[in-house]
Amino acid sequence: MAHLLVAPSLLSADFSAPGEAVRAIDASGADWVHFDVMDGSFVPNITFGHKLVADTRPFSPLPFDAHLMTEHPDRHITDFACAGADLITVHLEAAVHIHRILTAIHDLGKKAGIAIVPSTPVSALTEVLSVTDLVLVMTVNPGFGGQKLIPATLDKARALCSIRKEKNYPFLISVDGGINEETAPLVREAGVDVVVTGSAFFTTADQARFVRTMRGT
Ligand code: DX5
Ligand code: ZN
Numbered sequence: 536m537a538h539l540l541v542a543p544s545l546l547s548a549d550f551s552a553p554g555e556a557v558r559a560i561d562a563s564g565a566d567w568v569h570f571d572v573m574d575g576s577f578v579p580n581i582t583f584g585h586k587l588v589a590d591t592r593p594f595s596p597l598p599f600d601a602h603l604m605t606e607h608p609d610r611h612i613t614d615f616a617c618a619g620a621d622l623i624t625v626h627l628e629a630a631v632h633i634h635r636i637l638t639a640i641h642d643l644g645k646k647a648g649i650a651i652v653p654s655t656p657v658s659a660l661t662e663v664l665s666v667t668d669l670v671l672v673m674t675v676n677p678g679f680g681g682q683k684l685i686p687a688t689l690d691k692a693r694a695l696c697s698i699r700k701e702k703n704y705p706f707l708i709s710v711d712g713g714i715n716e717e718t719a720p721l722v723r724e725a726g727v728d729v730v731v732t733g734s735a736f737f738t739t740a741d742q743a744r745f746v747r748t749m750r751g752t
Pocket of ligand 1: 544546547571602675676677678679680681682711712713714731732733734735
């Protein structure tokens with residue numbers, strides 16, 4: 536089993552000091568910094584825009600993983616690419632021309648991810664799996680941190696593992712929502728490559744130990 540990548544989400548950080556939160560993620564031994572971008576329309580909540588990515592970029596060399604929970608993601612990918620995001624993930628449910636958007640993210644020189652909410656089946660991804668670098672399986676209904684993982688969503692991660700093996704696709708499988716010390720073993724068993732964790736990371740007393748626990752090391 537390759538090294539499980541841990542991507543703490545800024546969603547649960549103290550927004551009065553985002554740079555310090557990114558520095559803490561870096562110091563914890565985590566692998567990526569996850570930015571939960573919410574527009575108050577695609578999901579109920581509003582969080583932040585590309586300026587937060589740009590302003591926190593100097594605080595860590597870790598890959599910045601921008602998860603766009605927004606309508607019209609095509610309008611935002613250039614700003615996030617210029618701000619310093621390394622991976623830009625858009626929701627399948629947010630646009631008709633997703634194949635074009637994933638290609639546009641690659642044309643910007645960035646990795647492209649596709650996210651699906653709990654009610655979207657893996658079969659809806661069939662035509663874009665060959666042009667994506669990451670599939671983000673939402674393990675909660677997006678919009679808020681601190682929710683409980685929906686166990687049935689892990690079957691989607693398992694299905695993606697099989698499809699990837701069968702077709703020899705290179706995409707990573709990531710899960711996001713309700714990932715903590717209790718659910719991490721379940722998630723590892725489902726064969727994912729990346730875990731996004733927000734509230735559990737920012738409430739633990741020992742973030743380095745928490746990251747090791749996510750990896751099962
Ligand atoms: C969508 C967000 C959250 C966040 C993780 O709601 O994408 O899932 O990253 O939040 P926790 O780890 O607190 O469930
Ligand atoms: Zn996210």
